[in-house]
Structure formats: structure tokens, C-alpha cells
Amino acid sequence: MAETRLIQSRYRLLEQIGRGGMGEVWRATDEALGRSVAVKCLKPLGPQHARGDDNFVKVLRERFRREARVAASLQHRGVTVVHDFGESDGVLYLVMELLExxxxxxxxxxxxxxxxxxxxxxxxxxxxxxxxxxxxxxxxxxxxxxxxxxxxxxxxxxxxxxxxxxxxxxxxxxxxxxxxxxxxxxxxxxxxxxxxxxxxxxxxxxxxxxxxxxxxxxxxxxxxxxxxxxxxxxxxxxxxxxxxxxxxxxxxxxxxxxxxxxxxxxxxxxxxxxxxxxxxxxxxxSGPVLVDPHAHQGAHPHPHAHQGTHPYPNQAPHPIAHVHSATPSRVRPQPAPGHAPHEPRLPDWTRGMTTGHKAAGGTLAAPRPTPYDPTAGLTGEWTSPGMPPPVQLPGAARVERPTPPPELLSVLASRHNAGLSLGRLGRWDEAGEVHRAVAEDRERALGADHPDTLTSRYEVGFTLSRTGRADDALREFARVADGRERTLGPDHADTLAARQETAYVLGRLGRYAEAHQVYAAVLASRERTMGPDHPDTLRCRHNLAFNLGRLGRLDESYRTAQEVADARARLLGATHPDTLVTRYEVAFTLGQLGRWADALHTYREVAAARGAVFGADHADTLAARYEVGICLGRLGRSGEALELYRDLVAARTRVNGPAHPETLRARHGLGVNLGRLARWEEALEESRDVCVLRERVLGADHPDTLVSRREVAVGLGWLGRWADALSAYRQVAEARDRVLGQAHPDALASRNDEAHCLEQLGRHAEAVDLYRRVADLRRRQGSPTG
The missing domain is CATH 1.10.510.10 (Transferase(Phosphotransferase) domain 1)
Structure with a gap:
């Protein structure tokens, strides 16, 4: 092919960079999006495979199409990303990310x-x-x-x-x-x-x-x-x-x-x-450090951790017919739906976000940072390749440090990687101990504000966040952000990543107004330095849209999410994972606005697109189908919802196993819709089974366990077994008081359930007293000093 050839009026081939048994690989430009890509073309046939050998040609083409279908279905940081596939002038081609x-x-x-x-x-x-x-x-x-x-x-x-x-x-x-x-x-x-x-x-x-x-x-x-x-x-x-x-x-x-x-x-x-x-x-x-004593220092640098905003696990969908809980769970993290067993599931604050270290695979993924350079810091300068020089603030004194031995820096890099490995396995407490020790050693050798020290501090913050220590994580991220601002400047990508992580933790703590201020500041900086359509800018706007919803500013949340979805569709394509993540958020906000028919339509489109891109049993596809079920139930179409949840339970059991939290979530939906169809005996049996399994897997006080126990109480009430229902409602209320506090909205709702049950049992004085206590707590909660 000529170097100037244009494929499909979009991909301009520039130079051949590879050749193999199946084809040629070209460096190319995607002129529609203005980005560099790699284009793999089916190798032109030689004279020994002329038109007469139709079977050979057919098999080659079939194999190439197979590569496209298989590769396009994979979304993982360790697998080459496929952008497009087609045929031009009889030549099959595959458009991939350009790997440097x-x-x-x-x-x-x-x-x-x-x-x-x-x-x-x-x-x-x-x-x-x-x-x-x-x-x-x-x-x-x-x-x-x-x-x-x-x-x-x-x-x-x-x-x-x-x-x-x-x-x-x-x-x-x-x-x-x-x-x-x-x-x-x-x-x-x-x-x-x-x-x-x-x-x-x-x-x-x-x-x-x-x-x-x-x-x-x-x-x-x-x-x-x-x-x-x-x-x-x-x-x-x-x-x-x-x-x-x-x-x-x-x-x-x-x-x-x-x-x-x-x-x-x-x-x-x-x-x-x-x-x-x-x-x-x-x-x-995690045992003795692996160091090659004969290796040339710096010849093959050790990679740093993902520096900047971390990727988060996929959807943690909200329980059916119950409000989202704003309080982060302090129990042991559970695996994310459909992802590796070591990936924990965070609360619904991360709703709709896919996993992966590459931006193509997740909403909060950040570019990997500069590789670790064992010689960095040897001259008193920070010289990691590709990293902008630190900002020397006016009047700031430069601290001269003794030259650390290269062997020490190599050991610290290896220990840092060991901490990352423990995190990938979900061993967050151990990972935190490793990162904390490395941070202290790096601080002694390199200084508190050296980029490598701050990278370790960042990882400490992330492990704290993953283990439910949000207050400690907030302090660590604030420390990292301040240090990066001093050394790299306020608008540096790493500084902004730490600020954005700070906003995330503020959200987990329910401090949405503060989170909004930080997100807005980060967004303004990203728009100024990167432009409004940069992936990191859109990622921040996506998070801002979510936080607006948490503040009750639903119309603004919807408009912002819709704008991000439109921009991502324009830049990345309508079926790109990031586009679908934001459309998922649009659908959720439509539901909160009571526009359930519109939400149903959007969720169905997302589920269909994810099914085509990822497959029917992919976690993202199943999460969107779950939300379709919620919408059907809200619209009074419980018969359709029931059939959907039966299929979803079968899929989740096949993919995740019968006791996985996402399988149990789907079974919970099944039980709720049995109740809506007045099939209360079946609904009660399903809710009890799910409650027992959730208590075994998640713990007695886990929010999902308490949601199931409440559903048991609802079923008992509808069957007229009010004394048993009262006992179940009280268990839920006491657990929520203990975990969330008496004034938490979920705890107050449980006490209202208890009061209603007392009414049904004819214990009116107790019911009135409980209603008054709930009303008083709500008044105090809403007062300026409460």
C-alpha cells in the first residue's frame, strides 16, 4: 500500500511498522479524531495464492475477522485496545491503539x-x-x-x-x-x-x-x-x-x-x-526483595504504580425500591461484578464506572505515569524521563541531600511493585503496610516532596480508602496534593489527580458540598490546561455530574451528564465503554427525576450496546440489565421485571456463582417483584434465602443484608404475621442505629417501619411515641445546629 493511502476516508497510512504471517501493521492517523493509531491490514496475497485458491483466501479472511471480533470484545489494561474494524477495497483492516x-x-x-x-x-x-x-x-x-x-x-x-x-x-x-x-x-x-x-x-x-x-x-x-x-x-x-x-x-x-x-x-x-x-x-x-545484582541500573526501569486518579470497580447497583445509602461500608470489600476476584466492590458512589488502568476502559482511569528511574535524585534534581521539572516557588530553599545508593532506589522500586501486587489481589491492609514503609524510606532518602515519595503516599491513601478508612485517606490525599502542588505546580496532571481523589473521598464521607468545590476547581484547571474535550476533563465532569445528583441538583446533574455523554459519543463513539458509562449515569438521573420511561429506554440502549461490545454475560451488560428491571418495576410492569430477573439470576449464577453478592442482588430483585405481584409466600421464601446468604457472605450488619431483612419483614406483614414482622423491623432498625447513627435517614425510615407495625398490632400509644421520636430527630437533623 502507498504511504499516502486513505482507508474509508478516515485512516491515513503513514509507515509500515510491522509485518507478520497474517498481515502488515501501519502507523496511521485517524483524521476524524486527530489521533495516532495502528492499522493492521490483511497481508496482500502473493502469486502462489491467486484467485484460484479460493479456500485459502476464505480461511485467511475468516481468521482475520475472527481476530477483530475476539480483540474487540476484550477490555483490559493488559490487552491491546481495538478501535475499529472493516474492509476497504477488498482489504480487511483492524484499527488499534498505537503502542509506544x-x-x-x-x-x-x-x-x-x-x-x-x-x-x-x-x-x-x-x-x-x-x-x-x-x-x-x-x-x-x-x-x-x-x-x-x-x-x-x-x-x-x-x-x-x-x-x-x-x-x-x-x-x-x-x-x-x-x-x-x-x-x-x-x-x-x-x-x-x-x-x-x-x-x-x-x-x-x-x-x-x-x-x-x-x-x-x-x-x-x-x-x-x-x-x-x-x-x-x-x-x-x-x-x-x-x-x-x-x-x-x-x-x-x-x-x-x-x-x-x-x-x-x-x-x-x-x-x-x-x-x-x-x-x-x-x-x-511480599517476601525477600527481588533484585538482580548483575543488572545495569536504569537499563530496564521498573514501572511506577498508576499515578493519578485510580480506576474503580464496576457498577454497584442500588437496591431495588430503596434509596442509596450515602454512608460508606466499613465491612470487608467484596469482589466487583464480573471482575477478577481481587477487585473489591465499592459503594454505589462508583456506580456505572468500569475497571481498568487505561482511559479506554474506565471512567476514572488515569494515564500510567513515568517509569521509575533508579538514578532519579542522585544529583539533587528530579530527572525521571518525561516528567516536567518541579516548580521552584519564589523564596523556596533547595534542600541538598546525600546521593542515595542506586541499589537502595532499586530495592524501594521493587517493594513498591510488591505493594501494587498485593493490592491487585485485594490484600489492601498488607498493601498499605508495604506502601507506608516504602513512603517512609523514600522520604528519608529523597525528601518528603520528591515525586516518588508522593507516589507512595498516594498509594497509601488509596489503600486507606479501600479499607474503609476514608478520614485517614482524605488526610493522605490532601498531603499528596499539597506536596505535588509545591513541586509540580497546581495545574500539573498528577496534582489534579490527587485533588480529584480528595473529592472522591469527600463524597464517600457524605461531604458533597466540599466535594463539589474540589471537583469544580479541578474541572476549571483541566479545561484551562487540557481543553474541554480532553478525556481527563470529561472524566472530571462525569464525576461532577454524579456529585450534583448527590446534592439534590438533579436537573443540573442530568444536563451535565448528557453533555458528557454527547461529547464522548462524538470523540470516542457511541458504543465506547466511557460513553456507555456516562449514558448509564444519565439513565440513573432520569430515574431520580421520576422519568422512568425515559430511564428504561436509555438503560435498554446501554444494555444492548454493552452486550454487543462485551458480550451478554459481561458484568457491565448484566449491571445495565439489572437497572432495566428496576425501571420495569417502577412502571408497574412487574411481570416483565420478574422474567428479566429470572434470566439475570441464571446469568449471574453461571458467571459469578450462587453466593456472589451480585447474584444475590438479582435474587433480591426477583423477590421484590414476586411481592409486587402479590405472590407473598414465594416472595418471603426468596427474601429469607437471600438474607441468610448475605449474612453469611457480607455480614449481619451489611447494608445489603439489612435490605433483605427488611424485605422479609415486608413479606411477613403482607401475610398478616405482624408480630414476626415487628421483630424483623426492630433488628433492622437497631443495626442501622448502630452502624449509621440514629439520625441517619435509613435508620429513621426503619423506625417508621417499626411504628407502622406497632399500629397494625393495636399498640397505638407505642406507635405514636415512636413517630414523635422520629419526627423530633428529623427536625433536629434539619436544623442549623443539628
Whole structure:
């Protein structure tokens, strides 16, 4: 193709940057959005595959389309993002994010085939394992994992590329048709024994291939580095690999053991799944620090944590027919719907937000920061590559510090990464201890306002937020924001990220007016420095819209969310995850405004779009369908809602298991709508089952458990069993008094329920007294001093 060729009047090809068995990859410009992209084109056919070989052409095209469908369904920070797919002048093309960095094969070549530093090997292993855990949960096996298909970006992130021969687990017949063509499926140096023998493969084949990759980057040679392809294949099938430490004695024992386990000849001998592998790596990281004493400092920098606003878990939908609770839960965080088990579920303050470190995958995701540079601070300057110089405030004295040893900085970077790994596993208390210790050591070595010290402080704040210590998190984020403002300036992206995190925690504390002030200030700065349509600006406006709703300014909340949704649709596309997240927020606000028919229409559109993009069983799709059920119930269409919730319970059970909080949420909706249809015996039975399971999984005082216990009381009342209902209502009221305080709206509502029950039992004096107490508490709560 000519360098000036324009595809679909939109993508201008500039230069070829890659070539492989399936196609060519071009650096290109998306002229509609003004951004750089990578365009993968089906490789033009040579004379040996002329028009007469229609079967070959058909299979190649089918495989390419398969790559597009599979890749487009994946939304994870460790997988290449796909923007578009189509056909132009007979050429199939795939538009992807443009990755700046090198694949592992190029890194080894650049390093003259010398192995990579141990810390880099471990970090790459962990990031690839995390990405594989996600893709395997989607039922996708890569089948061609090799160094050339794993990119190490300039910021230290690792991404898996090229799902061209991935297969969907349920699509066995299609895979057989592809493999029957004689086209090579996989690369000999990295193929699993079962792949070589033509047996059925599953996710454990990818684990074997990952073992081959790790073996090579840790030792400099593949596990079976033989003269010809057949000898390599026989080696995979029949020959035990040479232990890694015979090639490189300083490798940690845990790394050698892990890689050899991955290279087991049978799938049963390997780790059960990639999540198990992530756990092993994290456990090793939390032990003795992994440092390669022979590595050249700075040759392969350790990546920092995600610096700036953290990504948050996906939807935590509100309970049916009950108001949102503003009080953050102080119980153990639960897994987010549909995400890795180590991702905790936060309260509904994060409603509608997807997970992921890349902006393409989540509303609050922030760009990854500059990689850690072990030489930073050695000259008294902060010299991390790509980082703007710190702001020297007038009259501020520069503190000269002794030069920290590079080995110390490398150790601190490794410990920092260990803290991140613990966080990814949901071990937030342990992660917080690690980050706190690293922050103190960095402060002693580099100073309190050094960017690396503040990065560790930021992570401390995040772990505090995740463990329910919102007040402590607020103080930590304020400290980070002030330090970054002093050193980087008030409008620096990292300063604004810390300010935005401060606003988030204020919201969790119910301090919405203060949160609004911070969001508004951050938004003004982002608009001034980045422009109104920058992703970070739109992200902040999205959060501002949510906070407006919390302040009761529903019309403003709706208008702001609608404006953000329109802007995201224009810039990213109508079905982009960020667009759909904001449309989800628009639908929620419509519901709060009582416009349930409009909310139903919008939720249905979001659910359909998410189903097309992510799949019917994806957590985001199921969350939107849940909200469709709420709208149907509000509109009096409980029969339709009941059928929807039956399907949703089946899907949640299939995806998450019968006792998962989201499965129980769907069952709660089922019970509520049974009651609305006056099927009270069935409704009571369902509510009791859900209440028992929620108490076991979430705890007796968890808000969801109390919502279920109240639903039990409602059912008992409708069946005329008022004495039993009174006991249940009192349990709920006492728990809410204890957890939320007597004056909390939910606690007051429970006392009103109790008073109503007393009335039904003929205990009118007690009922009147309780009503008066509730009214008095409400008056005091609404007074200036109350």
C-alpha cells in the first residue's frame, strides 16, 4: 500500500511498522479524531495464492475477522485496545491503539540476547498473568503467546497483542476448520505439547507458552533451543527443560520453580489458572526483595504504580425500591461484578464506572505515569524521563541531600511493585503496610516532596480508602496534593489527580458540598490546561455530574451528564465503554427525576450496546440489565421485571456463582417483584434465602443484608404475621442505629417501619411515641445546629 493511502476516508497510512504471517501493521492517523493509531491490514496475497485458491483466501479472511471480533470484545489494561474494524477495497483492516515501546523479542535483541533483569522478568510475568486471567475468564485462549506478541511499553506497562488465532472455548468446530488448512497454528519455540500433538487445548496451553517466554527472557535462550523446528517440537513433547539456574545462577528459586511448573508436559501438572499464577508472584514479591545484582541500573526501569486518579470497580447497583445509602461500608470489600476476584466492590458512589488502568476502559482511569528511574535524585534534581521539572516557588530553599545508593532506589522500586501486587489481589491492609514503609524510606532518602515519595503516599491513601478508612485517606490525599502542588505546580496532571481523589473521598464521607468545590476547581484547571474535550476533563465532569445528583441538583446533574455523554459519543463513539458509562449515569438521573420511561429506554440502549461490545454475560451488560428491571418495576410492569430477573439470576449464577453478592442482588430483585405481584409466600421464601446468604457472605450488619431483612419483614406483614414482622423491623432498625447513627435517614425510615407495625398490632400509644421520636430527630437533623 502507498504511504499516502486513505482507508474509508478516515485512516491515513503513514509507515509500515510491522509485518507478520497474517498481515502488515501501519502507523496511521485517524483524521476524524486527530489521533495516532495502528492499522493492521490483511497481508496482500502473493502469486502462489491467486484467485484460484479460493479456500485459502476464505480461511485467511475468516481468521482475520475472527481476530477483530475476539480483540474487540476484550477490555483490559493488559490487552491491546481495538478501535475499529472493516474492509476497504477488498482489504480487511483492524484499527488499534498505537503502542509506544518494544516487544520482548526486540528487547532481547537490543540486549544482545542477554537476559532481562530479574525484577523486570517478575513484573512482566505478573502483568501477562493478570491479562491472561482476564482473557481466560472470557473463554478465550490466545494459542500463539510468544515474545513478539508481548509489548513492553515505554511507561513499563505490558500488553498482549495479536489474538489472530485465539479461539473461543465453545467454538471448537470453527477451530477445526481453521487448523485443517495446513496454516501453522502457533510458533514452535512456544507451543505446548498438547498443541503439537493436535489434542484439544485450553487455557493451560497459554500457561505453557508463557513459561517458554519467561524462560527465554530470564535466561536469554528458549527452553528448547535446537537446530530445526521438528527437534524443537520433540523437545517440548518429550524432553525435560534444563533448570533455569543452570543458565543463570542468581535467579531466585521461586522463579525457577514457577517457570518449570508452567512447563509441565501435561496440563494437569501446571498451575490451575493464571489467577493462581498471579497469587504465587504476589506472595513471592511480599517476601525477600527481588533484585538482580548483575543488572545495569536504569537499563530496564521498573514501572511506577498508576499515578493519578485510580480506576474503580464496576457498577454497584442500588437496591431495588430503596434509596442509596450515602454512608460508606466499613465491612470487608467484596469482589466487583464480573471482575477478577481481587477487585473489591465499592459503594454505589462508583456506580456505572468500569475497571481498568487505561482511559479506554474506565471512567476514572488515569494515564500510567513515568517509569521509575533508579538514578532519579542522585544529583539533587528530579530527572525521571518525561516528567516536567518541579516548580521552584519564589523564596523556596533547595534542600541538598546525600546521593542515595542506586541499589537502595532499586530495592524501594521493587517493594513498591510488591505493594501494587498485593493490592491487585485485594490484600489492601498488607498493601498499605508495604506502601507506608516504602513512603517512609523514600522520604528519608529523597525528601518528603520528591515525586516518588508522593507516589507512595498516594498509594497509601488509596489503600486507606479501600479499607474503609476514608478520614485517614482524605488526610493522605490532601498531603499528596499539597506536596505535588509545591513541586509540580497546581495545574500539573498528577496534582489534579490527587485533588480529584480528595473529592472522591469527600463524597464517600457524605461531604458533597466540599466535594463539589474540589471537583469544580479541578474541572476549571483541566479545561484551562487540557481543553474541554480532553478525556481527563470529561472524566472530571462525569464525576461532577454524579456529585450534583448527590446534592439534590438533579436537573443540573442530568444536563451535565448528557453533555458528557454527547461529547464522548462524538470523540470516542457511541458504543465506547466511557460513553456507555456516562449514558448509564444519565439513565440513573432520569430515574431520580421520576422519568422512568425515559430511564428504561436509555438503560435498554446501554444494555444492548454493552452486550454487543462485551458480550451478554459481561458484568457491565448484566449491571445495565439489572437497572432495566428496576425501571420495569417502577412502571408497574412487574411481570416483565420478574422474567428479566429470572434470566439475570441464571446469568449471574453461571458467571459469578450462587453466593456472589451480585447474584444475590438479582435474587433480591426477583423477590421484590414476586411481592409486587402479590405472590407473598414465594416472595418471603426468596427474601429469607437471600438474607441468610448475605449474612453469611457480607455480614449481619451489611447494608445489603439489612435490605433483605427488611424485605422479609415486608413479606411477613403482607401475610398478616405482624408480630414476626415487628421483630424483623426492630433488628433492622437497631443495626442501622448502630452502624449509621440514629439520625441517619435509613435508620429513621426503619423506625417508621417499626411504628407502622406497632399500629397494625393495636399498640397505638407505642406507635405514636415512636413517630414523635422520629419526627423530633428529623427536625433536629434539619436544623442549623443539628
Amino acid at each position: 515501546g518494544q516487544n520482548l523479542s526486540q528487547l532481547l535483541e537490543q540486549n544482545k540476547q542477554a537476559p532481562l533483569p530479574v525484577a523486570d522478568v517478575v513484573d512482566i510475568a505478573e502483568q501477562v498473568a493478570d491479562a491472561l486471567a482476564y482473557t481466560h475468564r472470557q473463554g478465550i485462549v490466545h494459542r500463539d503467546l510468544k515474545p513478539a506478541n508481548i509489548m513492553r511499553l515505554t511507561d513499563g506497562a505490558v500488553k498482549i497483542c495479536d489474538f489472530g488465532i485465539a479461539r473461543l472455548g465453545a467454538d471448537i468446530g470453527f477451530t477445526s476448520r481453521l487448523t485443517g488448512t495446513g496454516i501453522a497454528m502457533g510458533t514452535p519455540h512456544y507451543m505446548s505439547p498438547e498443541q503439537i500433538s493436535g489434542s484439544e487445548v485450553d487455557h493451560r496451553s497459554d500457561l505453557y507458552s508463557l513459561g517458554c517466554v519467561l524462560y527465554e527472557i530470564a535466561t536469554g535462550v528458549p527452553p528448547f533451543d535446537l537446530d530445526d523446528a521438528w527437534a524443537v517440537l520433540v523437545g517440548h513433547r518429550d524432553t525435560p527443560p534444563v533448570p533455569l539456574r543452570e543458565h543463570r545462577a542468581e535467579l531466585p528459586a521461586f522463579l525457577e520453580r514457577m517457570v518449570l511448573d508452567l512447563l509441565a508436559k501435561t496440563p494437569e501438572g501446571r498451575p490451575g489458572d493464571a489467577s493462581e499464577l498471579c497469587g504465587r508472584i504476589a506472595a513471592a514479591r
